[in-house]
Amino acid sequence: MPGVTSSVRDGVCVIEMSNPPVNALALPVLEGLEKALKEAQGDGRVKAIVIKGAGGKFSGGFDIGHLRKSTQGAPASDVGEFNAILCTLAEGGAKPCVAAIENLALGGGLEVAMSCAARVATPGAQLGLPELQLGVIPGFGGTQRLPRLVGLEKSLEMMLKSKSIKAEEALKLGLVDKIVDPANAVNAACELAKSIASGSTKRELSMYRKDKLPDPKTAQAILKEAGKKAKHVQSVMPHVALCVDAVAVGITEGPEAGLQREAVNFKKAVSSPAAKGLVHFFFAQRATNIVPGVTDGGLKPRVMKSVGVVGGGLMGSGIATACLLAGIGVVLKEIKQEFLDAGVGRIQSNLASMVRKGRMTEDKARKLMSLVKPTLSDDDFRQCDMVIEAVIENLDLKQKIFCNLEKICRPDCILSTNTSTIDITKIATKMKNPERIVGAHFFSPAHVMQLFEIIRTKDTPSQILVDTLGLSKQIRKTPVVVGNCTGFAVNRVFFPYTMSATALVDIGCDPYAIDRAIMMFGMPMGPFRLGDLVGHDVGVHVGKNFIDDFPDRVYQSPLIPSLLASKRLGEKSGAGFYKYDNKRRATPDPEGVEGLIAASRAQTRLPLDGSSIPNGLTPQEIAEMIFFPVVNEACRVLDEGIVVKAGDIDTASILGMGFPAFRGGIVHWGDSVGAAVIATKLRTWATRYGGLYQPCPYLENCAIQGRTLAQGPLDTKLKSRL
Numbered sequence: 135m136p137g138v139t140s141s142v143r144d145g146v147c148v149i150e151m152s153n154p155p156v157n158a159l160a161l162p163v164l165e166g167l168e169k170a171l172k173e174a175q176g177d178g179r180v181k182a183i184v185i186k187g188a189g190g191k192f193s194g195g196f197d198i199g200h201l202r203k204s205t206q207g208a209p210a211s212d213v214g215e216f217n218a219i220l221c222t223l224a225e226g227g228a229k230p231c232v233a234a235i236e237n238l239a240l241g242g243g244l245e246v247a248m249s250c251a252a253r254v255a256t257p258g259a260q261l262g263l264p265e266l267q268l269g270v271i272p273g274f275g276g277t278q279r280l281p282r283l284v285g286l287e288k289s290l291e292m293m294l295k296s297k298s299i300k301a302e303e304a305l306k307l308g309l310v311d312k313i314v315d316p317a318n319a320v321n322a323a324c325e326l327a328k329s330i331a332s333g334s335t336k337r338e339l340s341m342y343r344k345d346k347l348p349d350p351k352t353a354q355a356i357l358k359e360a361g362k363k364a365k366h367v368q369s370v371m372p373h374v375a376l377c378v379d380a381v382a383v384g385i386t387e388g389p390e391a392g393l394q395r396e397a398v399n400f401k402k403a404v405s406s407p408a409a410k411g412l413v414h415f416f417f418a419q420r421a422t423n424i425v426p427g428v429t430d431g432g433l434k435p436r437v438m439k440s441v442g443v444v445g446g447g448l449m450g451s452g453i454a455t456a457c458l459l460a461g462i463g464v465v466l467k468e469i470k471q472e473f474l475d476a477g478v479g480r481i482q483s484n485l486a487s488m489v490r491k492g493r494m495t496e497d498k499a500r501k502l503m504s505l506v507k508p509t510l511s512d513d514d515f516r517q518c519d520m521v522i523e524a525v526i527e528n529l530d531l532k533q534k535i536f537c538n539l540e541k542i543c544r545p546d547c548i549l550s551t552n553t554s555t556i557d558i559t560k561i562a563t564k565m566k567n568p569e570r571i572v573g574a575h576f577f578s579p580a581h582v583m584q585l586f587e588i589i590r591t592k593d594t595p596s597q598i599l600v601d602t603l604g605l606s607k608q609i610r611k612t613p614v615v616v617g618n619c620t621g622f623a624v625n626r627v628f629f630p631y632t633m634s635a636t637a638l639v640d641i642g643c644d645p646y647a648i649d650r651a652i653m654m655f656g657m658p659m660g661p662f663r664l665g666d667l668v669g670h671d672v673g674v675h676v677g678k679n680f681i682d683d684f685p686d687r688v689y690q691s692p693l694i695p696s697l698l699a700s701k702r703l704g705e706k707s708g709a710g711f712y713k714y715d716n717k718r719r720a721t722p723d724p725e726g727v728e729g730l731i732a733a734s735r736a737q738t739r740l741p742l743d744g745s746s747i748p749n750g751l752t753p754q755e756i757a758e759m760i761f762f763p764v765v766n767e768a769c770r771v772l773d774e775g776i777v778v779k780a781g782d783i784d785t786a787s788i789l790g791m792g793f794p795a796f797r798g799g800i801v802h803w804g805d806s807v808g809a810a811v812i813a814t815k816l817r818t819w820a821t822r823y824g825g826l827y828q829p830c831p832y833l834e835n836c837a838i839q840g841r842t843l844a845q846g847p848l849d850t851k852l853k854s855r856l
């Protein structure tokens with residue numbers, strides 16, 4: 135049960151907040167804290183107060199579960215009320231408080247700690263105000279106290295980038311007063327609290343400190359710069375500007391006015407669609423490892439100590455690096471010494487790049503490299519707990535590899551393929567025990583990208599899935615378990631993305647206007663710039679799978695093949711839709727592609743609706759025409775049970791495709807638009823432009839039955855029976 139306990143020893147009241155696993159500040163904890171502080175301040179035996187968290191963690195902040203209710207329409211909590219309690223009972227109370235920060239103090243947790251007169255922290259403890267990653271702003275005084283403790287510029291960096299810092303840096307900045315041994319953290323806090331109470335150590339009130347604040351002119355310049363950046367994203371992420379505004383009011387009008395503004399702005403932020411999307415993503419991401427019928431059976435994952443990787447190319451070396459970073463030994467196999475050397479070299483350079491960026495010491499990199507066993511022989515896989523095949527997409531080759539692996543590896547060794555397109559049952563056809571194979575699809579670069587698709591067939595044993603989910607936890611990736619189909623979850627759901635982009639060009643839209651509209655929507659780059667980056671030859675090769683398997687709903691523009699015929703492969707050939715200089719900087723190249731576009735339009739003869747109004751389609755119309763077919767395909771994936779819940783596709787779309795997190799993922803966004811709106815528009819476009827836009831029964835039925843896409847229809851067949 136979440137709550138607060140307190141005990142008095144040697145004149146110090148130790149208040150402990152408890153709400154496992156991270157002592158989130160749920161309402162009972164906040165109420166308990168208020169009561170305990172009131173009692174301690176009124177208790178004659180007590181000279182000073184220490185606040186700590188149970189189970190070796192201070193606090194992960196305000197309860198995000200409660201926040202979720204507010205984003206879904208429940209009245210927003212009056213954070214100002216609790217802040218007033220901190221001001222009067224912790225910061226302003228007669229008896230000084232000290233925070234004993236073990237392990238982490240984030241969001242509201244750090245705000246409680248900052249209202250104390252001093253803070254001690256354990257080595258490596260994580261401190262930060264990451265509220266903006268949830269679409270809200272600090273609400274327990276963080277916008278006022280952090281700038282006064284670490285300086286205006288640093289505080290804005292920490293809040294606007296949701297960037298936490300380690301206790302060691304916090305000590306240098308003055309956010310904590312002492313680093314203490316974990317076994318002695320509370321005692322050290324008690325000593326410091328007594329020393330402040332006795333006057334031996336000066337009592338500081340964070341809210342009223344001025345020593346870290348810059349002079350007014352510098353402060354104005356810093357705030358102006360932050361405000362400019364916030365304005366850029368204000369229409370979709372209003373919380374950024376709301377945070378800067380609360381800080382600015384505190385700096386220019388004083389902390390009391392700042393606190394009032396913070397409370398008002400917190401309420402505004404929490405009711406924004408961005409907060410709803412980001413909080414949804416927070417929970418969706420943490421729920422992907424729950425797979426009904428698999429993870430609820432009491433099976434325990436086996437710890438992976440040694441992983442074999444077949445192929446030392448870009449993917450193989452990235453996968454090997456990801457395993458090494460988790461301390462897992464790697465057996466890297468290649469067919470020729472020169473390929474093997476190149477693979478080892480790639481791993482080395484992945485680690486060296488982390489050393490250069492200050493994320494790892496040279497010594498650590500050396501130690502990790504010593505965990506690699508390069509080999510030319512499959513025999514070295516004998517002791518591996520798992521082998522991941524990462525060779526080129528060639529079915530014959532993969533089939534041979536798995537026949538061989540099955541003979542050599544231990545019977546409990548997990549045999550997995552990193553294919554991104556090939557049906558895994560086809561890869562397994564020549565195996566004695568085809569059910570052993572599981573898909574382990576990493577995204578490139580594998581040691582950086584967080585998403586990890588685990589592909590199962592209907593026969594995949596639960597233990598294999600549980601073990602592979604366990605691997606994802608070991609290597610700190612977000613897993614999404616998907617069924618076996620062309621493109622799995624991410625590539626399957628997103629194939630209409632590029633197809634619809636080319637359809638838009640064929641109906642008269644300018645490709646650069648499309649890219650701009652899609653970036654305004656929040657994608658890191660538009661479809662044509664992405665095509666250039668991936669290479670249009672690769673795009674055509676991958677696209678062929680969808681053309682073969684989903685002929686009813688593909689759009690085949692002659693535009694991309696004609697681009698290939700003109701040797702405009704994209705970035706690697708120096709030109710695609712854009713032209714590239716020797717530093718690979720992109721510049722639009724309308725003259726270079728206008729002839730190809732004109733020829734494509736002449737051949738496809740679609741109605742030129744995209745250019746029929748003076749300025750073409752609006753950015754919103756463009757985004758809808760590109761993303762509604764993607765929502766439609768996501769509905770099919772849900773309908774077929776390829777993924778078990780909408781949150782999994784949301785997570786995969788954000789982490790695998792760069793779909794904007796503040797929109798909550800592709801299905802969440804679809805629901806924010808509404809199934810009925812999407813189905814109606816798709817139907818209209820389908821009659822004009824073809825099957826790519828034909829709404830599927832799942833979507834149609836959600837629209838008819840008034841259900842959300844995440845809920846799914848009560849009966850998918852209804853529409854076809856009507």
Ligand SMILES: C[C@H](O)CC(=O)SCCNC(=O)CCNC(=O)[C@H](O)C(C)(C)COP(=O)(O)OP(=O)(O)OC[C@H]1O[C@@H](n2cnc3c(N)ncnc32)[C@H](O)[C@@H]1OP(=O)(O)O
Nearest residue numbers: 156158194195196197198199240241242264272273274420
């Ligand atoms: C008014 C205030 O200013 C507003 C706020 O404070 S808003 C909250 C600000 N705090 C945050 O954003 C921190 C969010 N949490 C995190 O970043 C990470 O969970 C963490 C660094 C604390 C721990 O990470 P890690 O050890 O990898 O564990 P992780 O799986 O993320 O979390 C463990 C569990 O705690 C839950 N949790 C973490 N922080 C939580 C929070 N603030 N509220 C409720 N639940 C929380 C997670 O949902 C997860 O639950 P589950 O086991 O049921 O899935």
